[in-house]
Amino acid sequence: MTINNQNRAAWIKLSYYLGTFIYLSLTILLIYLSIPNIYIILGAMSILFFTLIIFSLFLNYNFIIFQESDDFIILRYYPLHPFHDNFKSIEISRNSLSHYDWKNKIFGLRPELTLYQQTTKGVAKYPAVSLSAITKADRKKVKAILNKNILTQK
Template sequence: MNINNRKSSVILKRTFFIVSVIMAILALLFFLLNMVASALITLGVFSVWFLFFQFADYQYIDFSSEKSRIRLRYYKAISFGGTSFNEIEFPFSALKKAVFENSFFGKNTDVTFFIRTNKGVAEYPSVSLSALKKEDRYKMANVLNSIQSTR
């Protein structure tokens, strides 16, 4: 099974940057027209806009569960500077547990993998699934739960 959110990640990224540029231009215009209060309000709205996207932690996700292996590729959809690609890959037999944590009324979901190693159990860092559709999150959870239950 393959799940990815390439299209929605691109839309999120474009929306964020277009709205940010519009707000920056508005703030600049307000300052040039000596409308300082309006400019400060625009900067405040931009700050809330920016913090929302940072809190939501939207990430591009590419999940695959084929050939007896789990592969999860991800990176921040909205970042300033270079994009840092990350990948988690392991065989089905190594999966000890996958924990899904919901926050912000179920809008933000993180997954954490616990993997068996020769030295015990290793925990991968949490990956935000906030940019995935709810149906895709359920599909991913069902795949991981079925892998856990078959062993």
């Protein structure tokens, strides 16, 4: 089973670029038209724009591909914010999946998944991955897949 948020990720990325274009276009238009009290309008627009950008950075949107195959559970993710990192991947053998942590941060708007793998040296912890860009139905599917794999090991 594969879960991905390709369409939603494309809309999020497009909204970053479109929002920036609209903000800059309106700023240039207001300066060109010599509107009175332009500083108040530009200040309000800037506060709104940067507040939305900072809020979306706190949500830490990711392009997610979650796959369950016969042997592995694979979680691939790519940050969607403008200052993005590299594409990252977590591959865990279904037999070595120890457990997972699911934390809801920022008033439940940013769910984070942390996977743990049983190794010969102990339990390995992977970095937390934000799942805020996938739908609630897909989050439930991810939880169900992980619970099923943990229960089948016991």
